Amino acid sequence: MVEINWERDFKTALEKAKKSGKPIYHDFWFDG
């Protein structure tokens, strides 16, 4: 089983995306 390992910081996600060539799946969520 593969858990989704979410990034929480946009800049870190961008760095990882640039390095890997993968796009970013960005989920804006509200816990209310």
Add this chain to the structure above:
Amino acid sequence: MNTGPYSNEKVQKFIMENFIPLKSQCLWDKPTELMQKFEIKWTPTFIIHDPEGKEHHRIVGYLPVDDLIAQLIFAKGKIYFDTDRLLEAIAQFQTVIDQYPNAGPAPEAIFLLGVAGYKHTHDAKPLRQAYDRLIAKYPQSEWARRAEPYSAIPLST
């Protein structure tokens, strides 16, 4: 904690293999910088960015498993389409059409498959084929109406 569609193994595998997953919390009484930057007005909102951060696709509202995966494949197709990687775009749109024909983006995938096919071959037949396919499978969709000008393109040369 991965809940909703994120608890599904197929979704987990697909996201981890194909994307850098990013979650940003929304606070309505004090909108965050990212909420303002991307003009988030409702949740959930899903944005697909290319590796440079440019937005290529946006979905607002909850999605069940198959719709979510179909949207993500479609979004990859749009990134390829927008960056003129047409053969890769065609492959993604074809996957949506073949594997998720009942999902939300299927009619648009047919439309863009026709456009990408035309741009790749400089032959207008893929546009006409897109129209025929949309009329046959999704006659009520907006995409069938958008493809209407292609109905006059002859299929034989």
